[in-house]
Amino acid sequence: SQQGEEDPQALSIQEGENATMNCSYKTSINNLQWYRQNSGRGLVHLILIRSNEREKHSGRLRVTLDTSKKSSSLLITASRAADTASYFCATDAHSTLTFGKGTMLLVSP
Amino acid sequence: EAGVAQSPRYKIIEKRQSVAFWCNPISGHATLYWYQQILGQGPKLLIQFQNNGVVDDSQLPKDRFSAERLKGVDSTLKIQPAKLEDSAVYLCASTAGADTQYFGPGTRLTVL
Numbered sequence: 001s002q003q004g005e006e007d008p009q010a011l012s013i014q015e016g017e018n019a020t021m022n023c024s025y026k027t028s029i030n031n032l033q034w035y036r037q038n039s040g041r042g043l044v045h046l047i048l049i050r051s052n053e054r055e056k057h058s059g060r061l062r063v064t065l066d067t068s069k070k071s072s073s074l075l076i077t078a079s080r081a082a083d084t085a086s087y088f089c090a091t092d093a094h095s096t097l098t099f100g101k102g103t104m105l106l107v108s109p
Numbered sequence: 110e111a112g113v114a115q116s117p118r119y120k121i122i123e124k125r126q127s128v129a130f131w132c133n134p135i136s137g138h139a140t141l142y143w144y145q146q147i148l149g150q151g152p153k154l155l156i157q158f159q160n161n162g163v164v165d166d167s168q169l170p171k172d173r174f175s176a177e178r179l180k181g182v183d184s185t186l187k188i189q190p191a192k193l194e195d196s197a198v199y200l201c202a203s204t205a206g207a208d209t210q211y212f213g214p215g216t217r218l219t220v221l
Contacts, residue, residue, distance in 0.1 A: 004151070031208055042113070042200060042212035043152065088151050092208060096142075096165055099151030 004089040004100030012106045019076040021103040023089030030092045037086045079107045113213035121219045127189035130216045134203030144200040196220045
């Protein structure tokens, strides 16, 4: 079963704009991770936020976690065409990852 | 550092045939995972190995799927016989024990 549910399912923006994706989950977690998947490729780890953290930054990425609402958001600032990909949140509850269905992001030049 | 290697990259078979996928994890990574990713969905864990022992295979359809990691390094995933609904990308991932998983490029299976 898939615990994380991303919203929106698809997002289309212009280069330079910010992109925000949300993830909701159902059970308690140790950490939540975001991964990117380019078409036809494997997944690439972007960022991990632990259950006792509220916000984390990595380059143009900003992740927030609200454990009381069981939700997380991923913000990509100043988007580039190369950011076009599918983005998945994955919850880690017992050292195994449960992925959501993903958000497809299209960044147009 | 070399990444996770998988082969073949693509495979087309007919239903009821057998197929096997191979994965070579990052050197030194004790934990290895196999995921199934159906088009339009996120990856679903099939099996997790710690060295050559199975940690979690609760979502592996054991009537047709099998996996092994005999020497605690390479792993193979087999499907016999294949069904149409097995068409998917099969992803292998490994980790050294930290939280981040490193994924291979996947094998795209089409069952006709």
